Amino acid sequence: MSVAETLAAVRPRSSRAVAFLVFAIAIALIAATPFLPNYYIRVIDSLLIYILLGIGLNIVIGYTGLLDLGFVAFYAVGAYSYALLASPQLDLHLPFLLILLVAACLGAITGILLGIPVLRLRGDYLAIVTLGFGEIVRIIINNLDWLTGGPKGIARLDKASILGIQIARPVDFFWLLLVVVLLAGLVAWRLERSILGKAWAAIREDQDAARGIGINTTNAKLAAFATSATIGSIAGAIFGASQRFVSPESFTLQESVLIVLMIVVGGIGNILGIVAGAAILILLPEVLREFAEWRILFLGLLMIFLIIVRPAGIVPRSFGPDKLIRRLIGK
Amino acid sequence: MLGNLIQQTVNALTIGSIYALIALGYTMVYGVLRMINFAHGEMFMLGAYVAFLVLSMLVGDVGMAGAIALTVAFLVAIFLVGFIGVGIERVAYKPLRNSTRLAPMLSSLGVSLSLVTGIQILAGPQPVAFPSFFPVVRYEVMGGTITSMQIGILVAAFVLMFGLYFLVNRSRIGIIVRAVSESRPTAQLLGINVNGAISMVFFVGPLLGAAGGILYASYYGIMSPSMGAVIGLKAFTAAILGGIGSIPGAMLGAFILAFVEVGGTALLPIVTHGVLGTEYRDVLTFAILILVLLVRPAGILGEAVSEESIVYKREF
Amino acid sequence: MTLVFDRLRKEYGQVVAIDDVTASFAPGLIHGVIGPNGAGKSTLINMTAGSYTVSSGSIVLDGKRLDRxxxxxxxxxxxxxxxxxxxxxxxxxxxxxxxxxxxxxxxxxxxxxxxxxxxxxxxxxxxxxxxxxxxxxxxxxxxxxxxxxxxxxxxxxxxxxxxxxxxxxxxxxxxxxxxxxxxxxxxxxxxxxxxxxxxxRITIIVEHDMDLVMALCDNIIVMHHGKLLFQGTPAEVQASTDVQLAYLGTANDIDDIRAAAQDRRAQLGIRTRRRS
Structure with a gap:
């Protein structure tokens, strides 16, 4: 057997081994999480929230190729939905699932309302307008004291519960978030493979040519914006419920940039990449605790480095969940 | 009333001239590379910090006298930041010139983040008091107050802008830069040194931005690592307002924005009966941005670009 | 039912790119559009496809106005x-x-x-x-x-x-x-x-390659300075002295046209390849 043949025989098996390893680690992590100290579960919860945000924003940036720098606004809409509808602030105490639904709808509506005027613009203006929009939302929250509590935020939010089961401990949120992340990931992944997903890709590649084959680009982009905003808003509502406190500080421009960075580092357009990107973004600061201030500097430099050296990110676009599964079952 | 009007006008002119200095950098980079340089606001911030560092070295170590030290610090700082700008372009943007349109913008986001946190680490995240670059004398003009600082800022800004105007319209390098922004492929085919032109833009843009930063910090007496973000956004709004890619447009847009801001801030609480206070000034800015883009995406002095004539194929 | 241009016009400021072109294109045929550089051939296609706006006149397909x-x-x-x-x-x-x-x-x-x-x-x-x-x-x-x-x-x-x-x-x-x-x-x-x-199907080809146009097209439209100069079968176009004048300035044979087309093709080849 020649060297080449040996390699050819080994490679599929080793990539299968990688797939097995990824799955094994994921399952081991999930199984072990409930037994970890609360502190670590909280870290994993926040990892899952970032993955959820990444899945949402990736629809706009990765699939459709639009740079949205105001994503955090939708996150804020969700968080403040929960804060206002389940706290002493307005003395409303609606059930968690209902608020989740309201937040999802509000997110979609905000996304469409922002999208209608903005999506007709050329791509690069979009980045700056969404950035402005994110800032507008933050400034309004900061100043609308009677409603949002201003810079002090809203505290003493209700404990969440679903069908009588209380969701309060970090481990409860872990299970909730796991389910939501898996669902959102599945929807996003199937959307990408649908005809709408193909149209998004066409818009990303060449917007004019996409119009030329009959795609109503404004509508397709609106759909991307609305879906992404919905996911962001749901993430916000869960975030609010888990923190039981919201303030404008969580919704700064830097947060938007961090989510973009996470997608870029992991691999633009790929759900598995988002998981990798979020892991780096969230776990790195935990590992580099003593160098807390250096981490964002490091992340910024990593972003430049990756964009130049490996623009596809850590996980390439073509390596989606389907490939992983196919390798696992050995097809 | 008249005094107040004069005072507000001078306020608007002062802040407008600072916006203009920054907006010019955005518009020139966009003209040549069709790229939004998100790190440009950081050049503004760097200008203030570098000037502060140079000044403290001049005064502390060299023992230079006040006015000369200030002038030297100003010049050294803006040229240093100019060179930093060229260096950043070489490292972070140049390798991406033939990539997608999204790539250099993302890279510039990375640069912006790195610079802000870098300065935070070196100088601390908290705001720092900034020395005044001009002696402060107050003049009463028909009941309004104008300071010598404002006059100094206006003079400095206008000198720089006229300098740019002559550089772009009267010098060889200006012709080259204009040719490259008209059409990079054509300029390249004609044997024009495109890299040189781009470096020039990334020298002059940050230089003007840094000057804006020093004047701004000196005007408000304070600087902070995050000062570039919002001002950068406003300057970009000004650049779009005037028509991105157009140098006179950037200046015009900056002054219009400043007047709307100053006027709006004064009128907003009155018009809305106190419902919307002065804290909504930034909201007003962004609302204008969105409005302009909707009504006239090409800006006031910008030319409408037909879809098919865009040189670069991919939107992103 | 056909594709019809009726007094179609495109102006850029003072410049008239397409000057009152009226033409109709029957289905089942292949229509060629030829003419010297800058005659407005691509502009016609871009207007039909909606990439450029129409200054005045109309484009009608099967009774339906496309230009709006x-x-x-x-x-x-x-x-x-x-x-x-x-x-x-x-x-x-x-x-x-x-x-x-x-x-x-x-x-x-x-x-x-x-x-x-x-x-x-x-x-x-x-x-x-x-x-x-x-x-x-x-x-x-x-x-x-x-x-x-x-x-x-x-x-x-x-x-x-x-x-x-x-x-x-x-x-x-x-x-x-x-x-x-x-x-x-x-x-x-x-x-x-x-x-x-x-x-x-109505097929419209804008092309500089005369061999291709002559071999393929049933009907040829010759554009010159934004105006419709000549319309006819390939044989009629080849025989027309107007067309030869428009192309070369002097009456000359078709080989020179072909040489010009080759030249053009080579240029475009370089330009488009460099982009990718």
Whole structure:
């Protein structure tokens, strides 16, 4: 057997081994999480929230190729939905699932309302307008004291519960978030493979040519914006419920940039990449605790480095969940 | 009333001239590379910090006298930041010139983040008091107050802008830069040194931005690592307002924005009966941005670009 | 029913790019548009496809005015086009480049596709079957899973035409399809364009390659300075002294025209390849 043949025989098996390893680690992590100290579960919860945000924003940036720098606004809409509808602030105490639904709808509506005027613009203006929009939302929250509590935020939010089961401990949120992340990931992944997903890709590649084959680009982009905003808003509502406190500080421009960075580092357009990107973004600061201030500097430099050296990110676009599964079952 | 009007006008002119200095950098980079340089606001911030560092070295170590030290610090700082700008372009943007349109913008986001946190680490995240670059004398003009600082800022800004105007319209390098922004492929085919032109833009843009930063910090007496973000956004709004890619447009847009801001801030609480206070000034800015883009995406002095004539194929 | 230009006009400020052009294009035929550089040939195509606005006059297809519609609406009215500088979706596969053309008909079922996998796969199979048929027609089936941007230049040209044809358009607009192709590829292109001819289809080709135009077209329109200079069969065009004057300034034989076309082709080849 020649060297080449040996390699050819080994490679599929080793990539299968990688797939097995990824799955094994994921399952081991999930199984072990409930037994970890609360502190670590909280870290994993926040990892899952970032993955959820990444899945949402990736629809706009990765699939459709639009740079949205105001994503955090939708996150804020969700968080403040929960804060206002389940706290002493307005003395409303609606059930968690209902608020989740309201937040999802509000997110979609905000996304469409922002999208209608903005999506007709050329791509690069979009980045700056969404950035402005994110800032507008933050400034309004900061100043609308009677409603949002201003810079002090809203505290003493209700404990969440679903069908009588209380969701309060970090481990409860872990299970909730796991389910939501898996669902959102599945929807996003199937959307990408649908005809709408193909149209998004066409818009990303060449917007004019996409119009030329009959795609109503404004509508397709609106759909991307609305879906992404919905996911962001749901993430916000869960975030609010888990923190039981919201303030404008969580919704700064830097947060938007961090989510973009996470997608870029992991691999633009790929759900598995988002998981990798979020892991780096969230776990790195935990590992580099003593160098807390250096981490964002490091992340910024990593972003430049990756964009130049490996623009596809850590996980390439073509390596989606389907490939992983196919390798696992050995097809 | 008249005094107040004069005072507000001078306020608007002062802040407008600072916006203009920054907006010019955005518009020139966009003209040549069709790229939004998100790190440009950081050049503004760097200008203030570098000037502060140079000044403290001049005064502390060299023992230079006040006015000369200030002038030297100003010049050294803006040229240093100019060179930093060229260096950043070489490292972070140049390798991406033939990539997608999204790539250099993302890279510039990375640069912006790195610079802000870098300065935070070196100088601390908290705001720092900034020395005044001009002696402060107050003049009463028909009941309004104008300071010598404002006059100094206006003079400095206008000198720089006229300098740019002559550089772009009267010098060889200006012709080259204009040719490259008209059409990079054509300029390249004609044997024009495109890299040189781009470096020039990334020298002059940050230089003007840094000057804006020093004047701004000196005007408000304070600087902070995050000062570039919002001002950068406003300057970009000004650049779009005037028509991105157009140098006179950037200046015009900056002054219009400043007047709307100053006027709006004064009128907003009155018009809305106190419902919307002065804290909504930034909201007003962004609302204008969105409005302009909707009504006239090409800006006031910008030319409408037909879809098919865009040189670069991919939107992103 | 036909495609009709009625006193069609395009002005850029003071410059008149298209000067009151009236013409009609019958289905089942291949129409060639020729003329010197800057005569307004591509402008006609860009106006028909909705890429440029119309200054005055009208474009009517089967009794329906196209000039007031948006670009995507024009495409959905049955007008498909190719571009002078190839515009494919580079990072999508060859197959996906065609599949996405079914967006206007299939988009309504998106959520069903997302939520119900069997529906999605049956839809996808149906789309892909049609696409593979076209790919086989253009001998591209071997490249189905390759990224469009990675194909050789000649294959990209073919793929762009395949993309225009996949939804069986009423009007096919080709903007210099032979630009940058070698002799062999041009011959292949001529054969394929002849084979796609169908009784319902109006094919309009803007082209500098006289051999291709003369061999393929049933009806030729000669443009000069934005005006319609001459219209007729290839034989009539070749015999016309007006046309020769417009092209060369002096009466001269067709070989010189051919040389000019070759020149032009070589230039375009360099330009378009450099971009990728």
């Amino acid at each position: 519609l948006k670009k995507y609406q024009i495409a959905n009215s049955g007008v498909a086009r190719t571009y002078q500088n190839i515009r494919l979706f580079d990072q999508m596969t060859t197959l996906e480049n065609l599949e996405v053309c079914f967006y206007p008909t299939d988009v309504g079922g998106t959520w069903k596709e997302v939520l119900w996998p069997p529906y999605a796969s049956s839809r996808r199979d149906r789309r892909r079957e049609k696409c593979m048929e076209i790919l086989r027609f253009f001998d591209l089936q071997g490249h189905a899973d390759a990224e469009a941007g990675s194909l050789p230049y000649g294959r990209q040209r073919m793929l762009e035409i395949a993309r225009a044809l996949v939804c069986n358009p009423r009007v096919l607009l080709l903007d210099e399809p032979a630009a940058g192709l070698n002799h062999h590829e041009t011959a292949e292109l001529t054969a394929r364009l002849a084979a796609q001819r169908s009784p319902d």
